[in-house]
Amino acid sequence: MVYISNAQDASKLVAAKGGGEADDDAAAVVLDLWQQPKIPAPFVWPRADVALPASSPPTGELDVPVVDLAAALRDAAGMRRAVAQVAAACTSHGFFQVSGHGVPPSLARAALDGAAGFFRLPPAAKQRARRAPGTVTGYTAAHADRFVSNLPWKETLSFGHSHANAASNNSSVADYFSTLGDDFKHLGEVYQEYCEAMEEVTKAIMAVLGESLGVGGGYYREFFEDSSSIMRCNYYPPCPEPERTLGTGPHCDPSALTVLLQDGDVDGLQVLVAGAWRPVRPLPGAFVVNIGDTFMALTNGRYKSCLHRAVVHQEQERRSLAFFLCPREDRVVRPPAGAGERRLYPDFTWADFMRFTQRQYRADTRTLDAFARWLRPPACSGAAPAAGPPTTATQAATV
Numbered sequence: 103m104v105y106i107s108n109a110q111d112a113s114k115l116v117a118a119k120g121g122g123e124a125d126d127d128a129a130a131v132v133l134d135l136w137q138q139p140k141i142p143a144p145f146v147w148p149r150a151d152v153a154l155p156a157s158s159p160p161t162g163e164l165d166v167p168v169v170d171l172a173a174a175l176r177d178a179a180g181m182r183r184a185v186a187q188v189a190a191a192c193t194s195h196g197f198f199q200v201s202g203h204g205v206p207p208s209l210a211r212a213a214l215d216g217a218a219g220f221f222r223l224p225p226a227a228k229q230r231a232r233r234a235p236g237t238v239t240g241y242t243a244a245h246a247d248r249f250v251s252n253l254p255w256k257e258t259l260s261f262g263h264s265h266a267n268a269a270s271n272n273s274s275v276a277d278y279f280s281t282l283g284d285d286f287k288h289l290g291e292v293y294q295e296y297c298e299a300m301e302e303v304t305k306a307i308m309a310v311l312g313e314s315l316g317v318g319g320g321y322y323r324e325f326f327e328d329s330s331s332i333m334r335c336n337y338y339p340p341c342p343e344p345e346r347t348l349g350t351g352p353h354c355d356p357s358a359l360t361v362l363l364q365d366g367d368v369d370g371l372q373v374l375v376a377g378a379w380r381p382v383r384p385l386p387g388a389f390v391v392n393i394g395d396t397f398m399a400l401t402n403g404r405y406k407s408c409l410h411r412a413v414v415h416q417e418q419e420r421r422s423l424a425f426f427l428c429p430r431e432d433r434v435v436r437p438p439a440g441a442g443e444r445r446l447y448p449d450f451t452w453a454d455f456m457r458f459t460q461r462q463y464r465a466d467t468r469t470l471d472a473f474a475r476w477l478r479p480p481a482c483s484g485a486a487p488a489a490g491p492p493t494t495a496t497q498a499a500t501v
């Protein structure tokens with residue numbers, strides 16, 4: 103099991119740079135290392151991860167269905183078509199695109215431009231948003247504060263979005279950015295509005311998924327109420343040797359559902375289907391959606407959370423915005439009765455799964471299985487779920 107050992111500091115990256123100011127923080131070291139003509143060793147990924155698409159067919163772009171959410175919510179015929187599309191996609195590679203989502207193009211553009219502006223800031227300004235250890239919130243460069251090898255060729259900015267509820271007018275995103283200083287206030291307003299729009303898009307998608315699974319359009323609405331989803335801005339700089347590294351390594355998303363906005367026509371997202379890495383080309387104005395591990399567990403494996411990655415380019419920079427829908431932290435992730443007698447995964451809470459990915463295990467190609475083993479083997483006879491995860495000396499300290 104891959105544990106994240108703590109105190110992953112800049113010293114090892116400074117060594118890769120061949121010396122330098124020992125007190126450089128990891129992000130500043132990374133941004134400096136990225137100026138070199140050849141990529142430093144910590145960024146070189148195993149050949150198996152960066153291998154080009156398999157030579158055998160089928161290769162080429164993955165043909166994912168485009169689901170018209172407006173039509174699905176408007177009439178029975180639209181819902182029937184959407185249900186058929188998502189059922190076919192989610193029982194195979196887990197990816198589809200959505201149109202008719204109601205997100206104004208100007209808002210999507212503002213969110214992408216906001217990310218471009220943030221990542222162009224000088225390192226010291228970005229460091230004001232530095233990730234808090236053991237959490238997903240904040241800015242990182244190549245996750246160099248967490249890992250020392252297989253570093254992704256990207257900078258990220260992540261923050262939580264508390265879903266709206268009648269009790270309070272939540273402004274968690276705007277509040278986060280206001281803690282960074284007045285010059286981030288406008289960015290906070292853009293992302294507050296963008297995350298609220300994403301929340302509405304996920305409600306529409308969950309209504310279609312609920313119908314397609316035969317539990318009804320409202321079944322998942324309560325499950326995702328009062329939750330705190332995760333918004334992540336990805337920036338992938340041009341790379342001198344793109345074939346030796348990755349912007350985001352092969353993984354399945356641990357969360358429930360991902361709504362991804364890619365900037366322009368710079369491709370990068372690839373899905374592993376039948377042994378080949380298949381590019382997903384974004385339809386202008388559409389969002390790419392994929393099932394995550396938590397929703398795969400909620401359906402007892404019926405809908406698939408599939409491996410994907412992001413490649414980088416020699417000349418082009420790329421940005422993407424990923425909205426990760428998460429259940430309320432204390433909700434028990436358990437499939438409905440009748441979702442199959444043999445449980446594939448134990449009961450768990452998103453709080454435990456999230457902590458696992460942030461403090462114990464680097465999310466990769468086997469995260470959910472590793473988490474299930476960490477918790478306990480699946481309860482076989484419907485017995486009460488096992489006690490909490492073991493706390494042993496081998497578990498790394500939090501990062």
Ligand SMILES: C=C1C[C@]23C[C@@]1(O)CC[C@H]2[C@]1(C)CCC[C@@](C)(C(=O)O)[C@H]1[C@@H]3C(=O)O
Nearest residue numbers: 238254332350351353355356357426459465
């Ligand atoms: C729960 C999460 C962990 C990661 C962000 C996310 O909200 C959903 C995707 C996960 C991730 C992108 C999967 C690949 C590895 C990772 C370390 C990354 O490259 O960023 C993952 C994220 C993380 O910060 O742990």
Ligand SMILES: O=C(O)CCC(=O)C(=O)O
Nearest residue numbers: 336350370371412422424
């Ligand atoms: O940037 C992309 O296209 C994919 C990023 C991704 O898969 C993620 O952040 O989980």
Ligand SMILES: [Fe+2]
Nearest residue numbers: 353354355410
């Ligand atoms: Fe992902």
